[in-house]
Structures are given as structure tokens and as C-alpha cells.
Amino acid sequence: MSWNTKFSEDARAIEASEIRELLKLLADPTVLSFAGGIPDPELFPTADVTRIRNDIEGNQQISREAMQYSATEGYLPLREWIADRHNTDNLELDFGNILVTCGAQQSLTLLAAALMDPDAPIAVADPTYLGALQVFMTRRPNFIPVATDPDGVVTSELEKAFQAGAKIFYTIPDFQNPGGMTLPLERRQEIIELAHKYDVAIIEDTAYRTLYYDAPPPASLLEVEGEFLGKGKWQNEGLVIQIGTASKTLVPALRVGWTIAPKALLDKLVILKQANDLQTSCMNQILAYRLFSSILDDHVLTLRQVYGERKDAMVKALRQYLPNNVSFTEPEGGMFVWLRLPEGLDARKLLEVALAEDKIAYVPGAAFHAKGGGDNTLRLSFSTCSPEDIDRGMKKLSDLIAREARRQVA
Incomplete structure (x- = not known):
């Protein structure tokens, strides 16, 4: 057989x-x-991991919570920390915009299931992250590669992809994997304008955003969109979905990532995650939260x-x-x-x-x-x-x- x-x-x-x-x-x-x-x-940070694990296991109530089933959306203090970390005057994020995932790779998997249909055009940089391509391939889309230069995606070529029908654009604006390039602020602003002109959802992957070695990168696409729309409008009009991860800054084995999205989309992602794995490990979420908030x-x-x-x-x-x-x-x-x-x-x-x-x-x-x-x-x-x-x-x-x-x- x-x-x-x-x-x-x-x-x-x-x-x-x-x-x-x-x-x-x-x-x-x-x-x-x-x-x-x-x-x-x-x-x-192995010493800090050991210290925090000992603290968790030494507290009977927290230890039981760490070993139990929990809400699919994720550990509430961690979701609140992520929302606060990404909040701006224009975005006004709260924990209801955050879904904790088993790494950014699961964020990509859930978004692919929620947003991508077979043969649907999807715009991606040429080149782009292999792991994202691997996930998206399961949905059998029609990839539209967008040319890049030393500053990243060429916006005139991106507009052609949107004109060809792409309704999703996946991008790593900061220190891209694999190309290493970073989108200048002007291009980020152009991308947001184009996305709203053509009604295109943007998946912004921020895996490397904090690992800068000279100056920090420009405002994220999520932040640029918040300013573009104006105070209080992103929840209803936002097109940018941002994903993040603890793997590059803390420990990959935690398998803790997150998705930031308007609540209407997040609700669907929660249902898909319930069907996928019920929840991300409570122990790892608590550990990640304590590491994030302390070191x-x-x-x-x-x-x-x-x-x-x-x-x-x-x-x-x-x-x-x-x-x-x-x-x-x-x-x-x-x-x-x-x-x-x-x-x-x-x-x-x-x-x-x-x-x-x-x-x-x-x-x-x-x-x-x-x-x-x-x-x-x-x-x-x-x-x-x-x-x-x-x-x-x-x-x-x-x-x-x-x-x-x-x-x-x-």
C-alpha cells in the first residue's frame, strides 16, 4: 500500500x-x-529561567494554574503585557487584541487557515521567509513574488501585485529573513496607503524587530497604520495583523508567540486555535511573562x-x-x-x-x-x-x- x-x-x-x-x-x-x-x-537566560521555574513550582496555587488547562486566548497577564508594550495613542490596544500562540509559526498557520483560499493571490517579497512559504503552501495559493532592492520591497511592484488581485501581503519589515534589509519609513507609509487603497490585509512579522545594532528600526507597520487611520479607528478599520515571538529574544523552546489583530479577526483565530491545540502551555506562558516583565x-x-x-x-x-x-x-x-x-x-x-x-x-x-x-x-x-x-x-x-x-x- x-x-x-x-x-x-x-x-x-x-x-x-x-x-x-x-x-x-x-x-x-x-x-x-x-x-x-x-x-x-x-x-x-538559563539562571533566570531556573529561578522563575522554582518560584512557580514553589507556589502551590500558581503551580496548579501552570499545569492546568486554560483559556485558548492565553495567559491574561501576558496578553496585557503584550498589549501595553505595543500600545500607542492611536492604536489603543488591550488584551482582547492578543492571541498567544505556540510560536510565530502557529500564528502564520492560523492566519493562513483564516484568510487564504486555494488559488487566491498572495503577495510575498522575493525573497522571503521560507517558513512562511511552507505554511502558506498548505493553502495552495497563487504566490505573487514582489521584487526587492537593498531597502526591501519595491512599492511600485507591490502595487502591481495588489492590482493583480492580491488581498494578503506577508512581510518582515525589520532586518528581513533572509535578505537582511529594513524598509524605510517612507515605504512603510506607502505600503499602508496602498493597502487601504486596494483593501489588502498585511501580515507583519516582527521576529527580529528588537535585535537592532545601531539605531532602532522605523515605526512598525502597525504603528504607521494607527497614525494613518487616526485615534480609535484601528479596531474597526485596521488591515495590519502583527505577529511576534519570544524565540529570538528569550528561549525558542518556550514556543510562545502572539498575534495582534482587530477583535473581529481574533475571535476567528481563537476558534481555529481551539480546533488546533486548545491552548499554548500555561507553564510556558507564565514563564515567558515573568521573563518578559523582569529581564x-x-x-x-x-x-x-x-x-x-x-x-x-x-x-x-x-x-x-x-x-x-x-x-x-x-x-x-x-x-x-x-x-x-x-x-x-x-x-x-x-x-x-x-x-x-x-x-x-x-x-x-x-x-x-x-x-x-x-x-x-x-x-x-x-x-x-x-x-x-x-x-x-x-x-x-x-x-x-x-x-x-x-x-x-x-
Whole structure:
């Protein structure tokens, strides 16, 4: 019996994550990996986690609450904290606008189920986050890739996607995964204007927003929309849905994320989550709330310092070692640098050589393109490597690129 004949259309539509498959190959400790866009475990606030867990388990009432079923919407103090953190004079958010999810990935899954139909046009940056594409594929949409430049999505191209019928636009405005670019404020304002002109819902992914290494990013799309609409109007007229996560700033294993949405949409997302998993772990929500409300700001300062040094090391090494015919982004935050190789060089084939000869790993860029292309692109992450390893790895990678380019010409 072949199970392949029994899969649903949704199951047949989804493909394995190239990043997840690649990470399986990296158990070899001799491989120097720039592949995973993951936080450095050396920076996890383990002492604080232990202290807070002990506090929870030492209080009988809170311990029972942490181990029990609870409301699908999430732990109320955490929802209130998220609302307060994102409130502005124009937005006026409250806990009723917040749904706690099992990571931002579940936020994407619930939004896809609520808003996306088969063959419906969806606008996405070209390139964009592979995990979002993987989720959206289960709905079998018609992806409309939107061209990007060093400042992110090109708004004139985005308008063409809206004119072609796209009613949803997924974007990472800050230090994008994989491209590393950040949308300037002017483009954010143009995007909001276009969304309201064409009635397009925007899914704003803010996973990396707090990880800036120079100046903070411009106002979020949610904040820009609040100002665009004016005080008190977002609840009824808002088109921006914002998702966030504790994974990049605290601990990925908490699996705590959230969705900020107008209440009419949030009510539907709650029903979908009830059908999906009933609720996010109460223990993890309480732990996340206590970490957020006690150590977050100081902890993020540490992350910015360490990751910023690693970003600087990677940019410096690439400037020094890369051949002139290779371009790369210089991110102001996040975890990623995006490389564009000479036309004709295939990053997937180059990876095979890099692993075999130099024990270096990265993510080929083609996986981040919704409708193909990007064979000569790749993503590098600097988050888990020391500046010394980064320098050594970029030297080896640059030498390999130069060598393969010469071989191609010959």
C-alpha cells in the first residue's frame, strides 16, 4: 500500500523545509555552520529561567494554574503585557487584541487557515521567509513574488501585485529573513496607503524587530497604520495583523508567540486555535511573562552587543575576502547576510563542495523564492559563531567562490 496515494491536497502541497533538512546534516561538530537562523544557546537566560521555574513550582496555587488547562486566548497577564508594550495613542490596544500562540509559526498557520483560499493571490517579497512559504503552501495559493532592492520591497511592484488581485501581503519589515534589509519609513507609509487603497490585509512579522545594532528600526507597520487611520479607528478599520515571538529574544523552546489583530479577526483565530491545540502551555506562558516583565530589556541589550559584534565581523570579513563580482547586504539588525553570486554559480552545488572540502554550511537562497529563481543566492547567519570563526569561515567561503567562478570560466 502506498501512503502517497492517500495524502490530502494540503499535505501534497507542503514541502520539506530546506533549512530543517540541512540542519540534520550539521550534527558533525567539525562543520562550521552559518546555516541556522537561531539564537546562541550560550546567551540563553538559563539562571533566570531556573529561578522563575522554582518560584512557580514553589507556589502551590500558581503551580496548579501552570499545569492546568486554560483559556485558548492565553495567559491574561501576558496578553496585557503584550498589549501595553505595543500600545500607542492611536492604536489603543488591550488584551482582547492578543492571541498567544505556540510560536510565530502557529500564528502564520492560523492566519493562513483564516484568510487564504486555494488559488487566491498572495503577495510575498522575493525573497522571503521560507517558513512562511511552507505554511502558506498548505493553502495552495497563487504566490505573487514582489521584487526587492537593498531597502526591501519595491512599492511600485507591490502595487502591481495588489492590482493583480492580491488581498494578503506577508512581510518582515525589520532586518528581513533572509535578505537582511529594513524598509524605510517612507515605504512603510506607502505600503499602508496602498493597502487601504486596494483593501489588502498585511501580515507583519516582527521576529527580529528588537535585535537592532545601531539605531532602532522605523515605526512598525502597525504603528504607521494607527497614525494613518487616526485615534480609535484601528479596531474597526485596521488591515495590519502583527505577529511576534519570544524565540529570538528569550528561549525558542518556550514556543510562545502572539498575534495582534482587530477583535473581529481574533475571535476567528481563537476558534481555529481551539480546533488546533486548545491552548499554548500555561507553564510556558507564565514563564515567558515573568521573563518578559523582569529581564527582557537588559537581556536584549546583551544580545544586541554580542550579535552586533558578530554582524560587524561578518561584514568586515566579506568586504575583505569576497571577490568583486559578489554582492551582499549589510544588515542593521537581525541575524542574516544575503549574498548574490555571479550568474551561473549555483549555491546548492557550491554548498556540496563547501561541506565536503571546507566543512562550511549555509542555506542556498533558492528556497526563499516563492516561484523559483535565486539559484545564485545564499543566506549566511552570524548569530551562533564567534568573530574568529566568522573571519575564518568567510575566508574559506570567499576562496571557494573565487575558485568555483574561475573553474566556471575555464
